[in-house]
Amino acid sequence: MATNLIQILNKCASCKLIVINKYHSLSCNVIFIIIIFLRYITYRDRCTILEMSIFQPNVKDSVIKGYFLKDASKSSATERVLGELLRNDPVYVCSYLCGGEDRQWSQHLWSNTEDGWVEVLEKYCVVPAEKPVHHPSTLSIINYDVFYSFEDAYKVLQQCVDIIPESKAVLELVDQRLESKEKTDFPVIVIEGLDATGKTTLTESLTEALGATLLKSPPQCLSPWRARFDTEPPLIRRAFYALGNYLTAGQIGQEARQAPVIVDRYWHSTAAYAIATAVGGKLGNLPQAGSEVYGWPGDLLRPSLVLMLSLSSQERMRRLQVRGQDKTMEEEELEANHLFRQKVEEAYQRIEGPACITVDASPSPDQVLQQVLLLIREKCHL
Numbered sequence: 001m002a003t004n005l006i007q008i009l010n011k012c013a014s015c016k017l018i019v020i021n022k023y024h025s026l027s028c029n030v031i032f033i034i035i036i037f038l039r040y041i042t043y044r045d046r047c048t049i050l051e052m053s054i055f056q057p058n059v060k061d062s063v064i065k066g067y068f069l070k071d072a073s074k075s076s077a078t079e080r081v082l083g084e085l086l087r088n089d090p091v092y093v094c095s096y097l098c099g100g101e102d103r104q105w106s107q108h109l110w111s112n113t114e115d116g117w118v119e120v121l122e123k124y125c126v127v128p129a130e131k132p133v134h135h136p137s138t139l140s141i142i143n144y145d146v147f148y149s150f151e152d153a154y155k156v157l158q159q160c161v162d163i164i165p166e167s168k169a170v171l172e173l174v175d176q177r178l179e180s181k182e183k184t185d186f187p188v189i190v191i192e193g194l195d196a197t198g199k200t201t202l203t204e205s206l207t208e209a210l211g212a213t214l215l216k217s218p219p220q221c222l223s224p225w226r227a228r229f230d231t232e233p234p235l236i237r238r239a240f241y242a243l244g245n246y247l248t249a250g251q252i253g254q255e256a257r258q259a260p261v262i263v264d265r266y267w268h269s270t271a272a273y274a275i276a277t278a279v280g281g282k283l284g285n286l287p288q289a290g291s292e293v294y295g296w297p298g299d300l301l302r303p304s305l306v307l308m309l310s311l312s313s314q315e316r317m318r319r320l321q322v323r324g325q326d327k328t329m330e331e332e333e334l335e336a337n338h339l340f341r342q343k344v345e346e347a348y349q350r351i352e353g354p355a356c357i358t359v360d361a362s363p364s365p366d367q368v369l370q371q372v373l374l375l376i377r378e379k380c381h382l
């Protein structure tokens with residue numbers, strides 16, 4: 001096997017490119033192994049590794065995520081690591097070559113035979129294609145970045161138990177979750193928004209003003225594992241947050257029998273951040289309003305009202321600085337990436353069932369509270 005790989009890589013050394021695409025995006029342990037190994041060889045040998053996808057224009061679930069490895073080193077470590085990778089799992093391997101008089105790029109497929117990896121005779125020309133109607137990153141959001149049922153998110157964590165032992169504890173908690181009815185006796189009001197828009201401040205004052213119960217998603221009981229799952233790839237990280245919503249839903253169902261419930265972040269946060277992260281590039285790449293990716297999971301308790309606090313980026317930055325706490329990676333990204341922030345807010349606004357109402361969060365804390373109390377009285381008759 002290793003010898004054949006060396007041959008592949010020697011070939012690649014002339015064109016300097018090799019692409020490895022996985023067959024099954026749901027095989028978490030394989031993603032994990034690939035990422036660890038690729039990081040190792042990037043660090044050791046200065047290969048360039050880029051995330052890459054192949055897809056059929058506008059065909060759902062046709063996206064296959066993979067890697068584009070540009071190997072300038074011809075190092076034996078790269079060969080060894082790739083040998084391990086290709087031995088253990090079904091992968092697509094292609095190499096690209098630029099040649100001929102017209103300097104045309106061609107794609108060469110490789111096949112894993114009994115005699116090792118061999119180049120398939122057919123080769124394909126690489127040509128520019130028309131821009132697809134749907135951005136490829138939007139074709140695989142469902143069940144990869146956003147989960148629309150308890151079962152789909154649960155399955156992901158089940159598959160992770162061997163590589164992330166913490167998954168077991170999370171699943172045990174989730175197994176004991178309370179069931180929630182579709183209809184609650186008292187109103188359930190969710191407060192959403194980007195970081196530092198004033199959710200904590202408002203949810204606390206609202207809770208007091210309404211004699212309500214305050215809950216959060218993810219719930220407190222998941223705190224010991226949150227940092228661990230925050231470092232995982234999107235598939236696993238998003239499944240963790242999705243399950244957090246079901247745990248919170250159980251608590252909401254219980255508490256809303258006695259009093260109104262205020263919830264600090266819920267499904268809108270899980271879906272909006274996931275969609276905005278998954279969709280590369282500009283705002284216009286987001287799936288259009290009305291797309292099924294903005295739908296509410298059929299088995300998740302629906303709140304009575306969802307309010308999204310909105311602030312100018314200057315004021316939000318000012319509040320972040322005043323607060324001066326450590327920032328999560330995603331908060332840093334928010335600062336660095338204006339586009340990302342716009343995409344999160346836009347995705348918030350497109351999510352349906354219930355849709356969120358935008359609230360101007362720039363006035364003083366008391367003015368924001370009064371404004372929100374008015375809305376709650378109007379919409380929930382409290």
Ligand SMILES: Nc1ncnc2c1ncn2[C@@H]1O[C@H](COP(=O)(O)OP(=O)(O)OP(=O)(O)O)[C@@H](O)[C@H]1O
Nearest residue numbers: 194195196197198199200201319323363364365368
């Ligand atoms: N209406 C307001 N006017 C001015 N400052 C505010 C207002 N509301 C909150 N703040 C201040 O802004 C900072 C962020 O507020 P808060 O912690 O409530 O936001 P958050 O949305 O809960 O943030 P995160 O999601 O990061 O926890 C705090 O220092 C808070 O005191």
Ligand SMILES: Nc1ccn([C@@H]2O[C@H](COP(=O)(O)O)[C@@H](O)[C@H]2O)c(=O)n1
Nearest residue numbers: 195217218241265266267269270273330
């Ligand atoms: N229901 C939720 C809540 C949060 N997230 C993710 O967590 C990050 C923001 O949470 P903070 O507590 O730091 O404000 C954000 O990156 C979300 O991706 C979530 O997915 N679902």
